Every structure is written in structure tokens, then in C-alpha cells.
Amino acid sequence: MSMMQRLDAAEALPGAAELRARTYELLRLDPGSAVLDVGCGAGLAVAELSSLGFRAVGVDLSAEMVDEARRRSPEAEFLTGDAYALPVDGGFAGYRADKVFHELAEPERALAEARRVLAPGGRIVLSGHDWEALVIDSSYPALTREIVRARASQVTTPRIARGFRRLLAGSGFREVSVEAVVGFFGGEPFVRGLVEVAVRVGAVSVAEGEVWLADQVDGGDAIAVPQFVACGVV
Structure with missing residues (x-):
């Protein structure tokens, strides 16, 4: 399964659309406000934010992802860029990053860059x-x-997601709040992928x-x- 296919599958999981909508709500954007989606992938969030009346800009490190995002949403703006050095000036009312920070070795650097591009009072x-x-429910807990x-x-x-509160507060953001939900992964490709990684390392x-895999396939894979x-x- 390609990265593009994995991202599309993740966005189609039960509850994914509701979680995206909650991130948009937490941005508390005024109509027409500019919002940056960092690690935008194939651009689904940018397209959805644009449809809600915001000026959304997507940034992704992968030129392939940016090309695909432009193909899917030719009316939207997408840029190739790094979370540590965003290819935009300041003035954004919102900064959004979904499924991105667990891939960053220096999250504080990315947050410093977020502060640079956010306008005073802007939200992350x-x-x-x-x-x-x-x-995971398994007959083989060990x-x-x-x-x-x-x-x-x-x-x-x-583990970075469980530390978002400390990370944001430590980087100078105010009024920090955190919510938690439980999502569900599954399907034979996902559980087989877990096994392949474990065998490889x-x-x-x-x-x-x-x-282990036979137990998951036979007994359910939620x-x-x-x-x-x-x-x-900010």
C-alpha cells in the first residue's frame, strides 16, 4: 500500500471526518481568514476548509503529495515546504497540523515557526x-x-501526542487545552503491516x-x- 493509499484509508476511518471537523471548529476562524495546513498530504483538509469559506493554504514536504493535492483541488493553494521553514510570510489566523508532529525530531523548532507565521491572537x-x-485484543498479550x-x-x-499540552505551553502558547478521543484502525493490511515491522526489527x-496475525484475522482486527x-x- 502506497503512502497516498494509507492516507486516504486513514481519512476514511470511522470518526475521521468528525475529528477533522473538530479541528476546524477549534481554529475559531472568522469568515475569510487565512489558515495554514501543515503536512497537508493530498489536501483533503485544505479543500474542506476552503469550502467553509476560509483561505486555506496547504504545505507538505513531499512534492508528490503537493502535486496530487493540486490535481484533486486545482482551485486551492498548495506549497512544497518544511515545517521547520515554512514557505509563507506571517499573518495567518490559524495553523493546523494533523498526524505530523510524531514525525518531527525537533517539534519546538516547528512551533517556533508556527508562532512566526501566526498573527497576534492566531490559533494553533x-x-x-x-x-x-x-x-489490541489478542490471545497473545506478550x-x-x-x-x-x-x-x-x-x-x-x-509519545508526542500525549504531551501536546506541555509542548504548546512550553513554546509560549496561551489558553492551551487538550481533548482525547479513541479512533479505530483495522483491516488485514494494517495488522499485517504491524507484523512485518516487528519481524523486520x-x-x-x-x-x-x-x-499472532492468524489470531487477529480470525478473531477480529479492530x-x-x-x-x-x-x-x-499566540
């Missing part, structure tokens, strides 16, 4: 999963712990992985993962 909204807290640890080890900062053997949404004001 971060959302993301806690990759160390996957909740194997499950190793598989979850292995998956988290492939994420730059797997040596956390479990091929045989152990197959036993995996719960905490998702945190935080907001703050």
Missing part, C-alpha cells in the same frame, strides 16, 4: 495518535506488547508473527488508538 491546532498506546513496541520504534516521537520471529487534539493561542 495539533492532532495526532499515541503510537505507544495501541489497544507478542502483542512486542509488536506494539516495534511499531512505535519506527516513529520519530511516538527482530521483535518477533516470522513464525510468531504468523501465529485496534483502538488514543488520538489527542490540542489548541492554543
Whole structure:
């Protein structure tokens, strides 16, 4: 499964549309306000924000993603750029980053850049999963712990979402608040991907992985993962 396919699948999961809508609500934008979506991927949030009457700009590190976003939403604005050095000037009323900060080794640098581009009184909204807290029903709890640890080890900062409050407050944002919801992953490609990572890093053997995977496929594959949404004001 390609990155594009994984992103599309994630945006189609139960509750995903509602969570996106909640991030837009927390931005508290006035009509016509400018909002930056960092790590915009294929541009779904930019398209939705534009349809709500905001001037949305998407930024992504991947030129391939930006090209796809422009293809899907040719009327919207998309730029190739880095969260540490955004290709825009200031004056934005909102900054949004969904499923981005767990890939950043220096999140404080990204937040300093967010403060640069936000106008006084502008709002930031971060959302993301806690990759160390996957909740999986399994007949093999010890194997499950190793598989979850292995998956988290492939994420730059797997625990960052649970620390959004501390991160935002420490970077000078005011009126910081955090909400948590539980999302659900699943499907054979996702659970097989967990096993493949665990085998590749040596956390479990091929045989152990197959036993665990068979149990998931036969017994159901709904995996719960905490998702945190935080907001703050410059």
C-alpha cells in the first residue's frame, strides 16, 4: 500500500471526518481568514476548509503529495515546504497540523515557526495518535506488547501526542487545552503491516508473527488508538 493509499484509508476511518471537523471548529476562524495546513498530504483538509469559506493554504514536504493535492483541488493553494521553514510570510489566523508532529525530531523548532507565521491572537491546532498506546485484543498479550513496541520504534516521537499540552505551553502558547478521543484502525493490511515491522526489527520471529496475525484475522482486527487534539493561542 502506497503512502497516498494509507492516507486516504486513514481519512476514511470511522470518526475521521468528525475529528477533522473538530479541528476546524477549534481554529475559531472568522469568515475569510487565512489558515495554514501543515503536512497537508493530498489536501483533503485544505479543500474542506476552503469550502467553509476560509483561505486555506496547504504545505507538505513531499512534492508528490503537493502535486496530487493540486490535481484533486486545482482551485486551492498548495506549497512544497518544511515545517521547520515554512514557505509563507506571517499573518495567518490559524495553523493546523494533523498526524505530523510524531514525525518531527525537533517539534519546538516547528512551533517556533508556527508562532512566526501566526498573527497576534492566531490559533494553533495539533492532532495526532499515541503510537505507544495501541489497544489490541489478542490471545497473545506478550507478542502483542512486542509488536506494539516495534511499531512505535519506527516513529520519530511516538509519545508526542500525549504531551501536546506541555509542548504548546512550553513554546509560549496561551489558553492551551487538550481533548482525547479513541479512533479505530483495522483491516488485514494494517495488522499485517504491524507484523512485518516487528519481524523486520527482530521483535518477533516470522513464525510468531504468523501465529499472532492468524489470531487477529480470525478473531477480529479492530485496534483502538488514543488520538489527542490540542489548541492554543499566540
